[in-house]
Amino acid sequence: MRGILLLLGLCLSGALWADTVWLDNGDRMTGKIVLMDGGKLVLKTRYAGQVTIDWKDIDTLRSEKPLLVKRNLTETLASERLEAAGTGMVRVVNGKEQVMPLADIHQLIPPRALIEDRVWEGNLDAKLDLERNEDDTDEFKIKGDTRISHGLWRHVASGQLEHETKNGVKKDDNWELEYDLDRFITDDWYWRTSYDQQEDEFEDIYRQRLFGAGPGYRFWDNELGRFELVGQFNRAKLDARNGDLAFDLWSAEMDYKRLLWGTRLEFYSKAEVQVPTIEEIDYIIDAEAGLRYRVNEWARLSLLYELDQLRGLGQTYSERRYLIGLGVGW
Missing domain, CATH: 2.30.30 (SH3 type barrels.)
Known part of the structure; x- marks a missing residue:
């Protein structure tokens, strides 16, 4: 035996x-x-x-x-x-x-049963914060991104959901979803068409929509990481409680990822600078940088720093957030 x-x-x-x-x-x-x-x-x-x-x-x-x-x-x-x-x-x-x-x-x-020869990757990170002292506060945030490449086409999607209650009363409720469609012209150059929508129940501007298109260049994209730059011309539409607004803007976006320490540690960063064509706003920055530690083939420990900044009418408004949580990757 x-x-x-x-x-x-x-x-x-x-x-x-x-x-x-x-x-x-x-x-x-x-x-x-x-x-x-x-x-x-x-x-x-x-x-x-x-x-x-x-x-x-x-x-x-x-x-x-x-x-x-x-x-x-x-x-x-x-x-x-x-x-x-x-x-x-x-x-x-x-x-x-x-x-x-x-x-x-x-x-x-290796061929896959459902997506055949497509290269599919993605991450989903979550943060949960429960406080029980003078006030009962429940807060959670979920961020995710995924991309599927097939032949000359690539689909890139990202989104986030944030919710907070205090003593049973809702204090924050917002979400964002972005979809990009890339069509490669050469191995490195591609044309991107994108759509971005944000909803925030508690802000004066409760809905933001962004339509854009422009060229992108892939410096490298392999199993160890990637680095890409994209330039776009966009049309923004804002729905506010005291009136709607629409304007054009130019944007430049960077996407960087690098695997370190025998591929167990991942450093990643995304940044976008937007320059509107209206005099009231000089620029808008949306940036993030983080680390993911691969516990195993699917589990990740994540640390993320986010920065949202707006400059206009002689003043600068900044919002910084930190996310520590557990996620999955594929």
Whole structure:
């Protein structure tokens, strides 16, 4: 019985860690291919966890599981398996065999049952604050963002919800939702169309809507992080209790993320500067920066700093917020 269990364990282990990567220095690594994107191959190993390998340092590789092999933004091959070939080459097997240079491969993506070859990532962070002293205060805040990339298109969505009650009376209730649709022109340049809506029950301006479009540039976006800049021309519509207002504005937006400390720690920052075309407002800044610590493959501990600032009529109005909480990531 022990022999049978040992043999079964070895078979299951071999099936789980069936991918092999040969490096150009003669080393060999075994594990499970997670993703190849942005010139980096992510390999999950039993002995070192998740490791990142420069694509240019790989001599050849082998994978026993199906992978989507993307040669560019529009051409994708669905493989049954990959076999090792000559130096700098790999054999794609899917009914027939095709040998191609590793340098021609843009991405390697494990197919998913529902979203096929799309690259899907996101985070959801929550903060809960309960105070029981002279007053009973309940406050919670939820922030989330997600992005799905597929071919020439990318969908980016983010939102937040904030609610606060004091002694059973509602004191704060607001939410925000933003959706961006990116269409890539080249591997780095893209055109963004966006819509942003904010609702706040207790402010004089109870609804804000923003429509915008403009070019963006992706400096890098891979398993270790990303850095992008976007410039847009926008139309803003404000609904207020004492009258509505509409005006145009220019905006510049930055999105940065970097994985550190063996990918367990994530630093991220987003910032947007808006310059309206009306004399009453000089500029508007909406910025945030934070850290996420990966407890495991899905759980995150998060620390976030937010800054909202408006300059107009010779005065500066600033609001700063801190968020410490628990979240999930994918």
